[in-house]
Amino acid sequence: MEEPRALTALAAMANPTRLRILRALVAAEPQGLTAGQLAETAEATPSRASFHLSNLADAGLVSSTRNAREITYRVEFAAIGGLVDYIIRDCCRNNQTVIACCAPSRNCGGNPDAARGVDPET
Amino acid sequence: MEEPRALTALAAMANPTRLRILRALVAAEPQGLTAGQLAETAEATPSRASFHLSNLADAGLVSSTRNAREITYRVEFAAIGGLVDYIIRDCCRNNQTVIACCAPSRNCGGNPDAARGVDPET
């Protein structure tokens, strides 16, 4: 990933509504969620949800496919991974402290569960 | 890291001038760089650099210490790591595609060097 794309991805994630949308899509993998379901989940009007959805799509963070009149969105994990890769490598020059936060027994966010590699799902 | 702080960190990084500043600080580790040096590196006026520097400091991404009349800034790798941790764990629920981007032999940004774990420095 190059800088302009990384900046777009960072800006896309730097919004509470879009982060909620992203989170809902992560939870809804691999089926995805329709624009309407996302609007409901994010407590946004259809128009507002659509605005944020196209922002996320422009950033490559989500993809969409139309099924009849519904449009289903899915999170693009590879794009998020590309951003993480960019932060670690291009931005932080493979700094060990940053890399350590990806390890299964990490503790970088102040969450005690994280240090034990506990899946937040369970 | 909790959401509000992650949002602040993402917003801080989502700006070309601040990303340049961060990059310069990463390269200048562990001594850090003064506000004046950073302004020069980022090709910004002192006032503009100061604005972005306090934004980065508010986000916890840099720290500063005063030495005589100069103020030296340093990158806070732990905070960047915390953000990466947040993206991977809280946001992406430990998705493997995202985690794989932190591995030494990763290839998530389209850069062939990345797959071989080549340090961009060398």
Added chain:
DNA sequence: TTTCCATTTCAATGATTCTTGAAATATGAT
């Protein structure tokens, strides 16, 4: 104290981004 240097703060302006609600588009059903 006066002066100089590094940096920050402030107010004004300009630029982006977000929200809202109405209208448009696309698709399917009657």
Added chain:
DNA sequence: ATCATATTTCAAGAATCATTGAAATGGAAA
């Protein structure tokens, strides 16, 4: 065709963020 549903697009206004240049602050030297 007509209608209903799902979604997007658009224009206007509100809110937030960035840039500028001038003034203020903090600190060291003359």
